[in-house]
Amino acid sequence: xxxxxxxxxxxxxxxxxxxxxxxxxxxxxxxxxxxxxxxxxxxxxxxxxxxxxxxxxxxxxxxxxxxxxxxxxxxxxxxxxxxxxxxxxxxxxxxxxxxxxxxxxxxxxxxxxxxxxxxxxxxxxxxxxxxxxxxxxxxxxxxxxxxxxxxxxxxxxxxxxxxxxxxxxxxxxxxxxxxxxxxxxxxxxxxxxxxxxxxxxxxxxxxxxxxxxxxxxxxxxxxxxxxxxxxxxxxxxxxxxxxxxxxxxxxxxxxxxxxxxxxxxxxxxxxxxxxxxxxxxxxxxxx
Amino acid sequence: xxxxxxxxxxxxxxxxxxxxxxxxxxxxxxxxxxxxxxxxxxxxxxxxxxxxxxxxxxxxxxxxxxxxxxxxxxxxxxxxxxxxxxxxxxxxxxxxxxxxxxxxxxxxxxxxxxxxxxxxxxxxxxxxxxxxxxxxxxxxxxxxxxxxxxxxxxxxxxxxxxxxxxxxxxxxxxxxxxxxxxxxxxxxxxxxxxxxxxxxxxxxxxxxxxxxxxxxxxxxxxxxxxxxxxxxxxxxxxxxxxxxxxxxxxxxxxxxxxxxxxxxxxxxxxxxxxxxxxxxxxxxxxxxxxxxxxxxxxxxxxxxxxxxxxxxxxxxxxxxxxxxxxxxxxxxxxxxxxxxxxxxxxxxxxxxxxxxxxxxx
Amino acid sequence: xxxxxxxxxxxxxxxxxxxxxxxxxxxxxxxxxxxxxxxxxxxxxxxxxxxxxxxxxxxxxxxxxxxxxxxxxxxxxxxxxxxxxxxxxxxxxxxxxxxxxxxxxxxxxxxxxxxxxxxxxxxxxxxxxxxxxxxxxxxxxxxxxxxxxxxxxxxxxxxxxxxxxxxxxxxxxxxxxxxxxxxxxxxxxxxxxxxxxxxxxxxxxxxxxxxxxxxxxxxxxxxxxxxxxxxxxxxxxxxxxxxxxxxxxxxxxxxxxxxxxxxxxxxxxxxxxxxxxxxxxxx
Numbered sequence: 001x002x003x004x005x006x007x008x009x010x011x012x013x014x015x016x017x018x019x020x021x022x023x024x025x026x027x028x029x030x031x032x033x034x035x036x037x038x039x040x041x042x043x044x045x046x047x048x049x050x051x052x053x054x055x056x057x058x059x060x061x062x063x064x065x066x067x068x069x070x071x072x073x074x075x076x077x078x079x080x081x082x083x084x085x086x087x088x089x090x091x092x093x094x095x096x097x098x099x100x101x102x103x104x105x106x107x108x109x110x111x112x113x114x115x116x117x118x119x120x121x122x123x124x125x126x127x128x129x130x131x132x133x134x135x136x137x138x139x140x141x142x143x144x145x146x147x148x149x150x151x152x153x154x155x156x157x158x159x160x161x162x163x164x165x166x167x168x169x170x171x172x173x174x175x176x177x178x179x180x181x182x183x184x185x186x187x188x189x190x191x192x193x194x195x196x197x198x199x200x201x202x203x204x205x206x207x208x209x210x211x212x213x214x215x216x217x218x219x220x221x222x223x224x225x226x227x228x229x230x231x232x233x234x235x236x237x238x239x240x241x242x243x244x245x246x247x248x249x250x251x252x253x254x255x256x257x258x259x260x261x262x263x264x265x266x267x268x269x270x271x272x273x274x275x276x277x278x279x280x281x282x283x284x285x286x287x
Numbered sequence: 288x289x290x291x292x293x294x295x296x297x298x299x300x301x302x303x304x305x306x307x308x309x310x311x312x313x314x315x316x317x318x319x320x321x322x323x324x325x326x327x328x329x330x331x332x333x334x335x336x337x338x339x340x341x342x343x344x345x346x347x348x349x350x351x352x353x354x355x356x357x358x359x360x361x362x363x364x365x366x367x368x369x370x371x372x373x374x375x376x377x378x379x380x381x382x383x384x385x386x387x388x389x390x391x392x393x394x395x396x397x398x399x400x401x402x403x404x405x406x407x408x409x410x411x412x413x414x415x416x417x418x419x420x421x422x423x424x425x426x427x428x429x430x431x432x433x434x435x436x437x438x439x440x441x442x443x444x445x446x447x448x449x450x451x452x453x454x455x456x457x458x459x460x461x462x463x464x465x466x467x468x469x470x471x472x473x474x475x476x477x478x479x480x481x482x483x484x485x486x487x488x489x490x491x492x493x494x495x496x497x498x499x500x501x502x503x504x505x506x507x508x509x510x511x512x513x514x515x516x517x518x519x520x521x522x523x524x525x526x527x528x529x530x531x532x533x534x535x536x537x538x539x540x541x542x543x544x545x546x547x548x549x550x551x552x553x554x555x556x557x558x559x560x561x562x563x564x565x566x567x568x569x570x571x572x573x574x575x576x577x578x579x580x581x582x583x584x585x586x587x588x589x590x591x592x593x594x595x596x597x598x599x600x601x602x603x604x605x606x607x608x609x610x611x612x613x614x615x616x617x618x619x620x621x622x623x624x625x626x627x628x629x630x631x632x633x634x635x636x637x638x639x640x641x642x643x644x645x646x647x648x
Numbered sequence: 649x650x651x652x653x654x655x656x657x658x659x660x661x662x663x664x665x666x667x668x669x670x671x672x673x674x675x676x677x678x679x680x681x682x683x684x685x686x687x688x689x690x691x692x693x694x695x696x697x698x699x700x701x702x703x704x705x706x707x708x709x710x711x712x713x714x715x716x717x718x719x720x721x722x723x724x725x726x727x728x729x730x731x732x733x734x735x736x737x738x739x740x741x742x743x744x745x746x747x748x749x750x751x752x753x754x755x756x757x758x759x760x761x762x763x764x765x766x767x768x769x770x771x772x773x774x775x776x777x778x779x780x781x782x783x784x785x786x787x788x789x790x791x792x793x794x795x796x797x798x799x800x801x802x803x804x805x806x807x808x809x810x811x812x813x814x815x816x817x818x819x820x821x822x823x824x825x826x827x828x829x830x831x832x833x834x835x836x837x838x839x840x841x842x843x844x845x846x847x848x849x850x851x852x853x854x855x856x857x858x859x860x861x862x863x864x865x866x867x868x869x870x871x872x873x874x875x876x877x878x879x880x881x882x883x884x885x886x887x888x889x890x891x892x893x894x895x896x897x898x899x900x901x902x903x904x905x906x907x908x909x910x911x912x913x914x915x916x917x918x919x920x921x922x923x924x925x926x927x928x929x930x931x
Contacts, residue, residue, distance in 0.1 A: 219761065
C-alpha cells in the first residue's frame with residue numbers, strides 16, 4: 001500500500017482508490033441510474049420491469065411544475081448572492097484580521113453543520129412566531145404588536161441563507177487565504193489604492209474559492225426543502241416539495257423520478273462544467 | 288580510464304550497464320561504474336541529468352529497467368531497500384516530525400529489536416560524534432535549526448552501521464556559510480567512520496571540496512569520472528569544463544603543426560602540448576591562467592581587447608574583457624589587482640601549457 | 649468602505665463577523681431557552697422556568713430508542729468512513745497516478761448534489777432490489793455522502809505529507825507494515841481524527857438521507873421533524889438542544905484533545921529524556 005519507489009505510485013494509487021470508487025458506483029451511480037430508469041416507467045407504477053414511456057416528461061412539460069422549478073432556482077440564486085455578500089467580509093476577517101482567534105471562530109462557524117437543519121430552522125420558528133422570542137419581547141418591552149414574518153418569502157430566504165452559510169464561508173475562506181501576501185503588498189507598493197488592490201488582486205485571485213462556494217451553495221440550495229416547509233408554510237412550493245409529494249401522497253414514483261432527473265440534469269450540467277475548469281491539486285494544496 | 292580500486296580498497300558497488308527508462312524517457316543510459324570501498328564518490332550533474340534516479344537505484348528505491356547492481360560480488364537488483372546494508376539521507380532530510388531527536392536516531396535499531404539501553408548508548412555516542420549536545424536526545428526535531436537537523440539526519444543514517452551512505456543533495460537548500468561548515472564536517476565524518484559515501488549534487492564546487500572521486504553526469508550518461516584534480520585540470524569535454532562556472536572557451540580549428548585557428552576572433556593560437564589530434568573543437572582556458580600583458584610576447588598566446596567589467600568576488604577580482612564578440616574572463620587575487628580603468632584597451636594572454644583542447648561537445 | 653483607515657475597516661469587519669456569529673447561534677439559543685420552559689406552550693418572555701421537560705424527555709423509552717438508533721448509525725458510519733476515506737485520501741493527494749484528476753472530480757460529485765434527491769434515489773434503488781429499509785440501509789446511504797467529505801478533510805492533511813518520510817523509514821529497515829504503523833498513521837493522525845469526528849457528527853445530524861432510508865427505524869432528526877410539523881411539543885427543544893450541545897461539545901472537545909495530546913506528548917518526551925539523562929549521570 002505504501003508507495004516506496006516512484007514508479008509504483010500508479011499501481012498504489014489505483015488500489016487505494018478502489019474502495020471509495022466501489023462505494024460510489026453502487027451507492028451513487030447505480031441509484032441515479034435507477035431513478036433515471038424509473039422516470040421512463042408508466043405513471044403510478046412501482047416496478048422497473050416495464051416498457052418505457054415518455055408520459056411523465058409530457059406531464060411535466062405541459063404541467064405547472066415549471067413554476068416550482070423556477071421558484072427553486074430563484075430562491076437558490078438569491079441565496080447565493082446574499083451569502084456571497086455576507087460571507088466575504090467574514091472570510092476576509094478570518095484570514096487577515098482575527099489572528100489567533102481564527103481557529104476558534106472557524107470551529108464556532110462549523111458547529112451548525114453538525115446540527116440537523118430541522119432543529120436550526122425550528123429555532124427560527126420559535127424566534128419569529130407570534131409570542132415567540134422576537135414578537136414576545138417587542139410586546140412586553142415596547143408594547144408593539146406586529147405580524148409575524150413567518151410564512152413569507154422573506155422567512156424562507158432567511159432560512160436558506162442561514163442553513164447554507166457554512167458552505168459558502170469555507171471555500172471562500174480557503175481561497176482568500178491563498179492570495180499571497182506578497183502580491184497584495186506589491187500592488188500597494190506600486191501605488192494602488194486599497195480599493196484597487198482589492199479589485200485587481202484580491203478578488204480575482206480568490207475567485208476560484210468564491211465560485212466553488214457559489215456553486216456548492218447553489219446546488220445544495222436548489223435541492224432544499226425544509227426551509228420552505230418549516231418557515232414558509234405552504235406559501236411557496238419548491239421543486240423538491242413537488243418531488244416529495246409525487247413520492248408520498250400521489251404515490252407516483254415515476255413522475256417523482258422524472259422531476260428528480262430534471263433537477264439532476266440542471267445540477268449535473270453546472271457541476272461538471274465547473275469542475276472541469278478547476279485544478280483541485282492547486283486549490284487544496286495551497287489551502 | 289579510472290578505477291583506483293586496489294586490493295586495499297576493493298570495489299564495494301559495481302554498476303554494469305545500468306539502465307532506467309520511464310516510459311519513452313531514458314533517465315539513466317546504460318551506466319558502468321565501480322565505487323571503491325571507503326571512498327567519497329560524488330555524482331555531479333545539472334537537474335534532469337538522471338543523478339537522482341541513479342542514486343535511488345543504488346539505494347533500492349527504484350528498480351532498474353536493465354543492467355546489474357553488485358554489492359561486492361553479489362547481485363542486489365532484487366534486494367529491497369530495507370534489506371540493503373545502505374542508508375540514504377534525503378534532500379528534505381525526512382526526519383520523523385512526531386518523534387524526538389533520540390527516537391529518530393534510534394529508529395533503525397528499534398526496528399531491529401535492539402534493547403533500549405543499547406540503543407540509547409549508541410544514540411548518545413552519535414550525538415557526540417556529530418557535535419550535538421547530549422540534551423538534544425529528548426528534543427523535538429521540529430525545534431531544531433537547519434544545521435542541527437542535518438546532523439540528526441546523518442546520525443540516524445549512521446546508527447545501525449550501514450556499509451554505504453547515500454546523500455541526495457542534502458545541502459542544496461541551506462545558506463552559503465552553513466553549507467561550507469557542513470561540507471567540511473561531512474568530510475570529517477567520512478574520515479572518522481571510514482564508510483563509503485555516495486553523494487549527489489549539482490554544484491561541482493561542493494563536490495570538489497569533499498570527494499575522493501567525481502562522476503560528471505549529463506542526460507543519463509557519465510561523461511567523465513576522475514579525481515577532483517583531473518576533472519578540474521583535464522576536462523574531456525566542453526560540457527565538463529564549463530561546469531565549473533566561468534571559463535574561457537574558444538571555438539577552434541586545427542591547422543596543423545600545433546597551431547589552432549579561431550575563426551570568430553581571426554586569431555591563431557598555439558595548441559597545448561599533448562593536445563589530442565582533432566579537426567575542430569574548443570580551446571579552454573581557466574580564468575586564473577589568463578593575465579594582463581604589457582607586451583604581446585610576454586605570453587605564448589595573446590589578444591587585444593577592451594576592459595568591459597570588473598567584479599569583486601571576495602578574495603578574488605574578476606575582470607571581463609571584450610574581444611570582438613566574445614567576453615574573456617580573468618581572475619586575479621586581490622593583491623594582484625589590475626590597475627586601470629574601464630574601457631581601457633588591454634592586452635591579455637596565456638601560456639599554451641595552461642590551456643586545454645577539448646572536442647566539439 | 650475602502651477609503652477608511654485600516655483600523656476602522658478591521659473594526660467594521662469584526663463587528664460584522666460577530667453579528668453573523670450571533671445570527672448563527674440565535675436559533676440555538678432560542679431552542680435552549682424553549683427547552684427550559686415548564687409550560688406546555690412556548691411564549692416569550694418565558695413565564696415559568698423549569699427542567700420538567702428534560703426529565704420527561706429522557707425518561708421516555710421512545711427517546712432512548714431514538715438516541716440509540718442515531719448513535720449506532722453514527723458510530724458505524726464513522727468507522728467505515730474513516731477506513732475507506734483513509735485510502736481514498738491517499739489516492740486523492742498522495743500518489744501521482746494516471747486518472748487521478750478524474751478520480752478527484754468523481755469523489756466530489758456526491759457532495760455537490762442535493763441530498764433529498766440522493767435519499768430518494770436510494771429509496772428507489774433499495775425498493776427495486778427488494779432490500780428492506782432499516783438503520784443499516786441508512787448507514788449505507790450516509791456513507792455515500794459522508795465518505796467523500798471525510799476523504800476531502802483527510803486529503804487536505806495528506807497533501808502536506810512528505811513521501812520521503814515513508815521512504816526513509818523503509819530504507820532504515822522497516823517492513824511495509826512497520827512503515828504504516830510507525831510513520832504513516834501517527835503523522836496522519838490529526839487528519840484521521842478530524843475525519844472521524846466529521847463522519848460521526850455529519851451522520852448524527854443528517855436528516856434528508858435518514859428520512860428516506862431508515863424505514864421503520866427512526867433517528868433523532870426524523871423524530872424531531874415529525875413532531876415539528878405536527879405542532880409544538882416541548883420535548884422537541886429539549887432533544888434539539890441535546891443534539892446541538894452534544895455536537896458542539898464533541899467538536900470542540902475533539903480539537904481540544906488534539907491540542908492537548910500534542911502538547912502532552914512533547915512534554916512527556918522531554919521529561920523522559922531528562923529523567924534518563926539524570927539517572928545516567930547519577931550512576
